[in-house]
Amino acid sequence: MEPVSQNKDEEITEATDPDHLGKMIREARLQKGWTLEEAGKAAGIGRSTLSKIENNQTRPSFDIVRRLTKALELKTPQLFVQSGPSDISGRRDVTFAGQGEPQDTATYSHELLCTELTSKRMFPYISTIKARDVSEFEAWIRHRGEEFMYVISGELTLFTEHYRPLALKAGDSVYYDSGMGHGCVSTSKENAKVLWVSLE
Amino acid sequence: MEPVSQNKDEEITEATDPDHLGKMIREARLQKGWTLEEAGKAAGIGRSTLSKIENNQTRPSFDIVRRLTKALELKTPQLFVQSGPSDISGRRDVTFAGQGEPQDTATYSHELLCTELTSKRMFPYISTIKARDVSEFEAWIRHRGEEFMYVISGELTLFTEHYRPLALKAGDSVYYDSGMGHGCVSTSKENAKVLWVSLE
DNA sequence: TAGAAAAGTTTCCTATAAGAAACATTAGGC
DNA sequence: GCCTAATGTTTCTTATAGGAAACTTTTCTA
Numbered sequence: 001m002e003p004v005s006q007n008k009d010e011e012i013t014e015a016t017d018p019d020h021l022g023k024m025i026r027e028a029r030l031q032k033g034w035t036l037e038e039a040g041k042a043a044g045i046g047r048s049t050l051s052k053i054e055n056n057q058t059r060p061s062f063d064i065v066r067r068l069t070k071a072l073e074l075k076t077p078q079l080f081v082q083s084g085p086s087d088i089s090g091r092r093d094v095t096f097a098g099q100g101e102p103q104d105t106a107t108y109s110h111e112l113l114c115t116e117l118t119s120k121r122m123f124p125y126i127s128t129i130k131a132r133d134v135s136e137f138e139a140w141i142r143h144r145g146e147e148f149m150y151v152i153s154g155e156l157t158l159f160t161e162h163y164r165p166l167a168l169k170a171g172d173s174v175y176y177d178s179g180m181g182h183g184c185v186s187t188s189k190e191n192a193k194v195l196w197v198s199l200e
Numbered sequence: 201m202e203p204v205s206q207n208k209d210e211e212i213t214e215a216t217d218p219d220h221l222g223k224m225i226r227e228a229r230l231q232k233g234w235t236l237e238e239a240g241k242a243a244g245i246g247r248s249t250l251s252k253i254e255n256n257q258t259r260p261s262f263d264i265v266r267r268l269t270k271a272l273e274l275k276t277p278q279l280f281v282q283s284g285p286s287d288i289s290g291r292r293d294v295t296f297a298g299q300g301e302p303q304d305t306a307t308y309s310h311e312l313l314c315t316e317l318t319s320k321r322m323f324p325y326i327s328t329i330k331a332r333d334v335s336e337f338e339a340w341i342r343h344r345g346e347e348f349m350y351v352i353s354g355e356l357t358l359f360t361e362h363y364r365p366l367a368l369k370a371g372d373s374v375y376y377d378s379g380m381g382h383g384c385v386s387t388s389k390e391n392a393k394v395l396w397v398s399l400e
Numbered sequence: 401t402a403g404a405a406a407a408g409t410t411t412c413c414t415a416t417a418a419g420a421a422a423c424a425t426t427a428g429g430c
Numbered sequence: 431g432c433c434t435a436a437t438g439t440t441t442c443t444t445a446t447a448g449g450a451a452a453c454t455t456t457t458c459t460a
Contacts, residue, residue: 035437036437045419046419047419047439048441051438057440058416058417059262059416060262061260061261061262061418061446062221062260062262066279076276076279079262080266080270080276089377089380090361090379091362091380092363092375092376093375093376095372095373096371113348113373122322122348122399146288146320146322148397150350150395163292166294169297171296172297173314174292175314175320175322175324177288177290177291180292197322197324197348199322235406235407247407247408247409248408248410249449251409252409252448255409259446260447261448264447402459403458403459404457404458405459406456407456409453409455410454411450411451411453414448415446415447415448418443418444419442419445420441420444421440423440424440425439430431430434
């Protein structure tokens with residue numbers, strides 16, 4: 001009942017299953033109850049081409065795959081699956097309260113959560129936002145991707161480009177494009193505590 | 201300073217920028233400080249091919265793109281960008297405490313967060329896990345993807361396949377493969393409250 | 401500044417993807 | 431059972447992706 005051992009030596013060699021792509025696409029099409037004709041039309045490709053792709057009798061171009069992902073609403077990362085040993089398949093990682101991995105900067109004090117799982121796609125962490133004056137707000141933080149925040153305790157102001165500053169208190173949550181400039185300032189006397197989950 | 205208006209009529213037509221792919225790849229390569237030769241070798245493709253891809257003089261196959269994403273550690277979803285109007289570019293979405301969208305089942309009571317942003321990739325929600333006996337644990341929940349949970353209040357037991365049951369209390373967090381069977385039971389007298397963020 | 405080496409681009413050729421149409425297979429109606 | 435319609439597969443052809451090598455441009459060094 002112990003975690004699956006993570007073999008560090010094992011290379012992320014070639015694609016796990018050469019038939020993966022076709023299988024995924026066929027599964028998605030049947031899920032929608034579409035025929036080759038219908039799915040092909042939706043994606044703008046011929047039914048013969050689609051047949052060959054689903055049966056892995058061809059190595060489709062990226063364009064074709066992209067059109068299919070759109071038409072079939074496929075989850076793109078699944079198509080790139082990079083094999084078993086190094087991903088999180090069948091694994092879990094716990095971090096008990098206050099046991100996260102500390103990472104401090106001038107204005108933020110982060111506690112990284114679940115850092116054992118290195119190949120996960122979301123990055124959860126808890127930040128203690130030091131109480132300071134709103135006027136102290138400095139530069140925008142920007143990083144490609146999406147971010148979700150949940151206020152655990154305290155009160156703070158979230159600044160984002162294109163929007164008015166937003167006053168938040170415990171229990172409030174925000175989801176935003178993290179490529180858009182953003183930053184927080186605690187407006188309570190004590191420090192504010194926020195849970196973030198970052199993607200990408 | 202109002203949110204960018206979301207034009208529902210606007211179709212998610214063709215790829216936004218036909219040169220997007222090449223730009224992303226060149227950017228990633230230069231980020232690593234690699235020459236065409238080096239990057240090509242790492243991905244197992246010729247430098248001439250890579251040159252043409254970066255300059256968008258060719259429509260690469262899916263295989264080639266996948267090899268490049270691995271070698272250059274590219275974030276795959278970025279390659280599929282489905283244009284501007286329907287994605288979350290430059291947007292944010294707030295849900296104040298207790299204002300989520302309710303969604304109840306027999307054993308769980310969910311409150312979906314930030315549901316205005318329909319094209320986001322992570323799905324945050326708060327669940328109230330009703331107090332009941334551990335023996336009442338029923339069937340595994342399974343859904344492709346990854347999941348992060350953070351215990352807001354109460355105490356509960358997390359069951360997951362391949363592992364021993366795990367006792368959790370406020371402030372604890374777990375990250376796991378949600379394709380692996382999982383389920384929760386509140387072990388405190390009162391209901392337990394959990395924040396989940398689901399991906400995929 | 402010249403010369404050499406390295407990085408990037410273009411040309412040429414072969415292998416193959418993608419679509420059209422022919423062919424095969426399955427499902428339903430009588 | 432047979433006939434028909436619909437779905438899926440296999441040719442066949444054309445356009446093009448991908449690699450090798452020739453060519454061009456840039457960078458480094460003396």
